[in-house]
Amino acid sequence: QVQLQESGPGLVKPSETLSLTCAVSGASIVSYYWAWIRQPPGKGLEWIGYFRYSGDSRYNPSLQSRVTVSVDTSRSQLSLNLNSVTAADTAVYYCARYFQLGGRHYMDVWGKGTTVTVSS
Amino acid sequence: EIVLTQSPATLSLSPGERATLSCRASQSVSSFLAWYQQRPGQAPRLLIYDASNRATGIPARFSGSGSGTDFTLTISSLEPEDFAVYYCQQRNNWPETFGQGTKVEIK
Numbered sequence: 001q002v003q004l005q006e007s008g009p010g011l012v013k014p015s016e017t018l019s020l021t022c023a024v025s026g027a028s029i030v031s032y033y034w035a036w037i038r039q040p041p042g043k044g045l046e047w048i049g050y051f052r053y054s055g056d057s058r059y060n061p062s063l064q065s066r067v068t069v070s071v072d073t074s075r076s077q078l079s080l081n082l083n084s085v086t087a088a089d090t091a092v093y094y095c096a097r098y099f100q101l102g103g104r105h106y107m108d109v110w111g112k113g114t115t116v117t118v119s120s
Numbered sequence: 121e122i123v124l125t126q127s128p129a130t131l132s133l134s135p136g137e138r139a140t141l142s143c144r145a146s147q148s149v150s151s152f153l154a155w156y157q158q159r160p161g162q163a164p165r166l167l168i169y170d171a172s173n174r175a176t177g178i179p180a181r182f183s184g185s186g187s188g189t190d191f192t193l194t195i196s197s198l199e200p201e202d203f204a205v206y207y208c209q210q211r212n213n214w215p216e217t218f219g220q221g222t223k224v225e226i227k
Binding site for chain 1: 121150151152154156162163164165166169170173175176207209211212214215216217218219220221
């Protein structure tokens with residue numbers, strides 16, 4: 001059973017860097033594409049980007065200049081760094097796995113999410 | 121960027137009734153569209169992929185249809201656990217995008 005668990009600081013100050021991790025269990029971290037998605041309070045879902053251990057990645061153009069992701073195979077963890085944060089980055093952040101279904105990969109397993117608040 | 125517009129924003133129905141949710145794309149996404157369900161306080165769950173295929177473990181009362189720019193998610197008979205927010209998502213063009221969601225609430 002594939003499980004994903006996000007973790008992070010909860011509170012980040014404006015202009016600083018948000019750093020999150022996603023622990024992966026039940027699946028080989030090098031075998032899949034992975035995603036980060038976020039959801040501001042009371043709003044809809046925003047795709048941040050997808051990436052793979054091989055280096056293949058794409059990000060939302062609106063966030064691309066501030067996003068860095070990585071894969072730690074020794075710890076089976078994914079990481080997300082988002083720099084120069086503002087209050088607009090306050091959201092629940094989810095990691096998810098892409099799985100080949102039909103003609104595309106779709107996000108079939110999601111973590112429970114971690115809440116990040118940007119405030120001084 | 122492809123914009124997905126979901127309607128209605130809110131659907132007020134009773135258990136046992138049929139729910140019909142719409143997702144319209146600003147340009148063709150072929151059939152590469154998914155539907156997700158999000159219950160309060162939970163992560164989204166994949167319901168439908170490639171517009172009309174149910175994901176593993178999804179009950180048969182959920183069905184999807186459409187192609188190109190117009191898509192529909194139908195719940196044939198609402199169960200109490202189906203009252204939630206539903207999002208469509210396209211995977212035909214980068215960046216992938218979500219609709220703004222339709223809330224199915226108890227009437």
